[in-house]
Amino acid sequence: MAIEGILSTLDSLSTGASATGTSRINAAASGSGDIVGIDGANTGGLDFGATLTRMMSAVETSNAQANQATLGMVDGSVDVHDAMIALQRADMTFQLTVQIRNKLVNAYQELMRMPV
DSSP states (O other): OHHHHHHHHHHHHHHSSOOOSHHHHHHHHSGGGEEEOTTSOEEEEEOHHHHHHHHHHHHHHHHHHHHHHHHHHHHTSSOHHHHHHHHHHHHHHHHHHHHHHHHHHHHHHHHHHSOO
């Protein structure tokens, strides 16, 4: 599923490590994150609200890490290269989230243009 790849990328960007595959996705999808259909059957997908919450927390985490790295660079405890990498990671996470939002807005606008 495409959203699993995006969430995996966001996880790897926010933590600074490479994605470990579906283990993070399965952990996030367990419990209340599962989608239940109209008939009460579990569809096995991710909850849209939970997915957006995870995306926003990934952006917040990467921004906090970038801020810490910048403060560490100023006081000399963090290398300049590490601080720049953290800043770029935060920027990429934010840009990815903005592009996803843009795609969702475009999809909504397309749906609203459909004849009834």
